[in-house]
Amino acid sequence: MKYLIVGGVAGGATTAARLRRVDEEAEIVMFERGRYISYANCGLPYYVGGVIPERERLFVQTPDTFKAMFNVDVRVRHEVRFIDREKKEVVVCNLESGEEYRESYDKLVLSPGAEPVRPPIPGINDERIFTLRSVDDTDAIVHFIEEKKPRRVVIVGAGFIGLEMAENFHSRGLRVTIVELAPQVMNVLDFEMAAEVHQHLKTKNVAFFLGDAVSAFERNGDELRVQLKSGRTLVCDFVLLSIGVRPDSRLAKEAGLELGPRGGIKVNEYLQTSDPDIYAVGDAIEFPNPITGKSMPTFLAGPANKQGRIVANNIVEGNRYTYKGAIGTAIAKVFDLTVASTGMPEKVLKEEGIPHQAVIVHPGSHAGYYPGAQPMTIKLVFSPDDGRVLGAQIVGYEGVDKRIDLLASVIQRKGTVVELTEIEHAYAPPYSSAKDPVNIVGFVAENVLLGKSRHIHWYDILNAPQGEYYLVDVRTPEEYALGTIEGAVNIPVQQLRARIAEIPKDRKVVVFCGVGFRAYVAERILRQHGYTEVFNLSGGYKTYQHVTQ
Amino acid sequence: MKYLIVGGVAGGATTAARLRRVDEEAEIVMFERGRYISYANCGLPYYVGGVIPERERLFVQTPDTFKAMFNVDVRVRHEVRFIDREKKEVVVCNLESGEEYRESYDKLVLSPGAEPVRPPIPGINDERIFTLRSVDDTDAIVHFIEEKKPRRVVIVGAGFIGLEMAENFHSRGLRVTIVELAPQVMNVLDFEMAAEVHQHLKTKNVAFFLGDAVSAFERNGDELRVQLKSGRTLVCDFVLLSIGVRPDSRLAKEAGLELGPRGGIKVNEYLQTSDPDIYAVGDAIEFPNPITGKSMPTFLAGPANKQGRIVANNIVEGNRYTYKGAIGTAIAKVFDLTVASTGMPEKVLKEEGIPHQAVIVHPGSHAGYYPGAQPMTIKLVFSPDDGRVLGAQIVGYEGVDKRIDLLASVIQRKGTVVELTEIEHAYAPPYSSAKDPVNIVGFVAENVLLGKSRHIHWYDILNAPQGEYYLVDVRTPEEYALGTIEGAVNIPVQQLRARIAEIPKDRKVVVFCGVGFRAYVAERILRQHGYTEVFNLSGGYKTYQHVTQ
Numbered sequence A, B: 001m002k003y004l005i006v007g008g009v010a011g012g013a014t015t016a017a018r019l020r021r022v023d024e025e026a027e028i029v030m031f032e033r034g035r036y037i038s039y040a041n042c043g044l045p046y047y048v049g050g051v052i053p054e055r056e057r058l059f060v061q062t063p064d065t066f067k068a069m070f071n072v073d074v075r076v077r078h079e080v081r082f083i084d085r086e087k088k089e090v091v092v093c094n095l096e097s098g099e100e101y102r103e104s105y106d107k108l109v110l111s112p113g114a115e116p117v118r119p120p121i122p123g124i125n126d127e128r129i130f131t132l133r134s135v136d137d138t139d140a141i142v143h144f145i146e147e148k149k150p151r152r153v154v155i156v157g158a159g160f161i162g163l164e165m166a167e168n169f170h171s172r173g174l175r176v177t178i179v180e181l182a183p184q185v186m187n188v189l190d191f192e193m194a195a196e197v198h199q200h201l202k203t204k205n206v207a208f209f210l211g212d213a214v215s216a217f218e219r220n221g222d223e224l225r226v227q228l229k230s231g232r233t234l235v236c237d238f239v240l241l242s243i244g245v246r247p248d249s250r251l252a253k254e255a256g257l258e259l260g261p262r263g264g265i266k267v268n269e270y271l272q273t274s275d276p277d278i279y280a281v282g283d284a285i286e287f288p289n290p291i292t293g294k295s296m297p298t299f300l301a302g303p304a305n306k307q308g309r310i311v312a313n314n315i316v317e318g319n320r321y322t323y324k325g326a327i328g329t330a331i332a333k334v335f336d337l338t339v340a341s342t343g344m345p346e347k348v349l350k351e352e353g354i355p356h357q358a359v360i361v362h363p364g365s366h367a368g369y370y371p372g373a374q375p376m377t378i379k380l381v382f383s384p385d386d387g388r389v390l391g392a393q394i395v396g397y398e399g400v401d402k403r404i405d406l407l408a409s410v411i412q413r414k415g416t417v418v419e420l421t422e423i424e425h426a427y428a429p430p431y432s433s434a435k436d437p438v439n440i441v442g443f444v445a446e447n448v449l450l451g452k453s454r455h456i457h458w459y460d461i462l463n464a465p466q467g468e469y470y471l472v473d474v475r476t477p478e479e480y481a482l483g484t485i486e487g488a489v490n491i492p493v494q495q496l497r498a499r500i501a502e503i504p505k506d507r508k509v510v511v512f513c514g515v516g517f518r519a520y521v522a523e524r525i526l527r528q529h530g531y532t533e534v535f536n537l538s539g540g541y542k543t544y545q546h547v548t549q
């Protein structure tokens, strides 16, 4: 058998390695148009920032090691230009010599990745406007920084990579300004979660302009002027464009393979394209999202790697291994913060009309009595019908990665909030609490699911007409004095039973405290005293402050 | 309704708090014979070590805060002496006044915990022999250390608490010696995993005597002489006895409640004892283990807390919430190491005659190209029939807690190794690799499950007759030169295809490398070249070294 692979990095190289392990006899050729294979895309920002000092560390394998270990014929600087499906051949261009040739296949695997979006903004082709996708891109940025010693960078687009780059440019001493079209950074988060990132960026002196977009770039000597739709002009030495990527499906499209609604290569559960002899993986494909059912691409290395392994199996053993789709579990270090999300944010569920409930908690990363515990915010969205977990977001410091992985694994297997209450985590004081944060968020969500508690959100309060809610701050007088929600009365939870008559029975009552626990105790007291329209402000005053500060 | 609770710490206090939240009207009385309620048992070692400097931090709630917040009548220094099931009353002794009285109940909850095992060894009642279970025990130890300024401690018993105490005594400047009956520390681990802990203890100058036991304690002025069965005598200033605990089921037993085979209180899935008006939780109960089906106690805070919540629900709402049993997920910090386990170790499966396979891997805590990645060892045991995961153990540094939680959650829901290959974790370089360690161990186990790979273990090699296996070290000549398994020939995996004829076809061939990856590639080459009796040494030379060093 002869297998050809287009693309030699995450999806491609993994497919090749696994193919060889399951089929020692086959002929395997891997084409990569770039100079490098098997490199750490995800490490590129950290190489720019100097966190990864040695450039060689970015390369997991080279064509030589790949040949020696896996007996794969790796051809770098070879671009696959066309797929001749009739003949089962590809047309390849040797980018060094310019020469074109054909190579036949029994099975073909496409892992061409994604390409950065570059909208047709005036001035966009200026050489001081960079994108970051490949090693060459990285070298160009590093070279520019070392050569020109710039002081100011504007990052356009505040997604995961944009923010990773903000941190890394900052750590190289650059003055960083971010421009983002959405009213928040990291659009996969809901607003109140992103608000914590906004606060953090401010503490790092990173400037950002949200809800704004670039209307033009103008070069002026060594300066680049970034004109914004709002009329503002930002002056900098160079620009990083990171407004997203789209599946690189040109090759597939020209070969007449079916594409999906989002422009990615359409594949079935075996990761096979509309041509049974052609499989595709990675950023270039789209696949039904397990939560919404909608076909969409996933731009993540984990899924690309796992898909590669499945495809290799299916090619050699026949279609027996299925891919179940990705729920979009992602994480980023943003300066001292860790920001993670999995499944669907609340706003997408709203858009899609999928019934959901949301709760927000602020547990500690480990037992509070053991030194070094740090707060995190967890937002969980779930179905009010059966408690199925639909999404989770976490912003914090230590231990965020652990909890997002646990939550993702529950979402992946269509688990419910009850399952969260049951998770048996490993507990000793340096690592967790007797009730792990994932248990806590499960308890809170279960209480809402079963009607023991009703949560209200910051946006309900902010959007409500004056006087809609009777607001009770159940914290201590000292906490109340330091700041509260306008109009709130103060009845510490410890006094509530004695002072319950002060709370009107004919009003909608919102109780709140610092994070939600004391208000929950208060809510339970009130509810069992005949107050039916009583609500706990989810995430407490802490979340309220994040969005209003 | 009137609810009485015996025991005011993990299980008891949680039950009381939840009871109040679901039943505002009930009368709730919580009896605690000690001076304190709701304290951090798990923090006690760290208070002894000075890691937790303030004693107050150990107390999560006090009787006063509990009254104010939860309207619970907390009676410390009140011991429940007898349960009169006929009359539905308990007999209580006020330990301050000595006075006894009766208190009636509608429902009674037992959470009396466990008691340290104190075998009848000569001299065991010396005042310089401590156990660590309560705040009073802790105060006694701290007081002794501050008063007498001891220099040497012998810890008898090398379980989780024994080792936590080793670290904490060590950090107070004490010279620590450990005596343990088993041939290894931390008996829930398999030997090769414990061997890594042994190595680590040596680097900390902690002395330990394994496979040995105390035959007598002899006091000699300020000195305590610990006589061992082996004939050795250890001289120290005091002893910590931490050889385990047993369920404190005296009260239940005297009331005629059914006990289980291990001496714990027997409960059904609603955590109800053989008397429907009496529930029990925590260290005092036993419950069928979800993996072996055998009834056993679980001495862990997480399960105790979760059980408390279930019991409160069932008492108020009727038996609707079920407990599913604990798989024994535990973790401990042992100096710089983190040691964790969940489910069953291989040795117990062996004893129980449960069919199983084991694999060992040594992945990095996060992407190798990002600074600070640290190695960990993961051992996974699973069923060779359906791939169901039966147990996992991890020893390492960073990120051990995260992986054990993920593995535990898979074991808890009876997941298979295939599920491990599919886990969609959050990946960015500071947190993981594109394939998380849990994926990697899943891949390796799946390969074994499907017959793509066969693993052999260090004990197979050590126990085999001379010449049983043809050993091939597939590492580089440089690595080989630094040390290998006796009798092994060196054929680097990169040369294997060319030199395959050197390997005899009629022998059982064991391939090995540093950790198992290169040997796996070699194994696949050999297997597909007609070598059927070829095995990969699980965990590679690294694990082999751990057990033979």
Ligand SMILES: Cc1cc2nc3c(=O)[nH]c(=O)nc-3n(C[C@H](O)[C@H](O)[C@H](O)COP(=O)(O)OP(=O)(O)OC[C@H]3O[C@@H](n4cnc5c(N)ncnc54)[C@H](O)[C@@H]3O)c2cc1C
Pocket (backbone or CB within 6 Å): A006, A007, A008, A009, A010, A011, A012, A031, A032, A033, A034, A041, A042, A043, A044, A045, A078, A079, A080, A081, A111, A112, A113, A114, A132, A133, A134, A161, A248, A251, A281, A282, A283, A284, A298, A299, A300, A301, A302, A304, B427, B428, B429
């Ligand atoms: C800066 C950066 C940071 C990232 N950080 C993370 C992260 O932290 N976590 C995470 O999960 N994901 C991250 N990603 C995304 C992750 O790298 C991708 O999801 C993953 O690499 C996709 O794998 P792939 O094989 O589909 O594409 P790629 O890895 O991009 O490989 C595609 C390759 O195909 C080659 N190619 C394309 N067309 C042809 C052709 N016609 N002929 C020959 N070769 C061709 C390209 O040159 C390219 O090298 C990051 C990406 C970038 C750029």
Ligand SMILES: Cc1cc2nc3c(=O)[nH]c(=O)nc-3n(C[C@H](O)[C@H](O)[C@H](O)COP(=O)(O)OP(=O)(O)OC[C@H]3O[C@@H](n4cnc5c(N)ncnc54)[C@H](O)[C@@H]3O)c2cc1C
Pocket (backbone or CB within 6 Å): A427, A428, A429, B006, B007, B008, B009, B010, B011, B012, B031, B032, B033, B034, B041, B042, B043, B044, B045, B078, B079, B080, B081, B111, B112, B113, B114, B132, B133, B134, B161, B248, B251, B281, B282, B283, B284, B298, B299, B300, B301, B302, B304
């Ligand atoms: C030093 C130490 C470290 C630990 N570390 C960890 C760890 O890191 N992780 C982990 O998961 N677990 C740990 N544990 C175990 C954990 O603390 C227990 O599993 C948990 O506390 C059990 O809860 P419980 O309610 O059953 O018993 P306990 O919390 O022990 O509470 C029982 C209480 O009942 C009282 N009592 C008993 N009989 C009577 C009576 N007749 N009348 C009145 N009161 C009575 C006792 O005085 C006691 O205070 C540790 C335990 C100790 C001692």
Ligand SMILES: CC(C)(COP(=O)(O)OP(=O)(O)OC[C@H]1O[C@@H](n2cnc3c(N)ncnc32)[C@H](O)[C@@H]1OP(=O)(O)O)[C@@H](O)C(=O)NCCC(=O)NCCS
Pocket (backbone or CB within 6 Å): A008, A009, A010, A011, A013, A014, A017, A018, A021, A037, A038, A039, A040, A041, A042, A043, A060, A061, A301, A305, A309, B360, B361, B362, B434, B435, B440, B443, B444, B447, B515, B516, B517, B520, B539
């Ligand atoms: C590295 C790369 C070439 C693929 O490598 P690989 O040979 O599959 O090896 P990995 O290091 O990922 O390890 C996984 C394999 O080794 C096996 N393995 C790992 N540790 C093992 C051990 N201790 N014992 C036995 N087998 C082991 C696994 O079973 C798996 O093999 P399988 O797929 O046949 O089951 C490819 O993933 C790559 O190019 N990665 C870099 C690019 C990239 O992913 N970029 C995006 C993220 S930055």
Ligand SMILES: CC(C)(COP(=O)(O)OP(=O)(O)OC[C@H]1O[C@@H](n2cnc3c(N)ncnc32)[C@H](O)[C@@H]1OP(=O)(O)O)[C@@H](O)C(=O)NCCC(=O)NCCS
Pocket (backbone or CB within 6 Å): A360, A361, A362, A434, A435, A440, A443, A444, A447, A515, A516, A517, A520, A539, B008, B009, B010, B011, B013, B014, B017, B018, B021, B037, B038, B039, B040, B041, B042, B043, B060, B061, B301, B305, B309
């Ligand atoms: C603290 C203790 C008294 C019980 O407290 P608790 O009132 O259940 O509160 P926790 O802090 O555990 O929080 C859990 C409760 O708060 C709720 N909660 C937590 N955070 C919340 C938030 N932000 N918003 C709303 N509710 C919240 C949870 O839903 C849960 O309530 P529920 O059980 O009614 O659903 C008891 O666990 C205890 O004594 N612990 C110390 C002893 C111990 O466990 N020792 C062993 C380990 S060291």
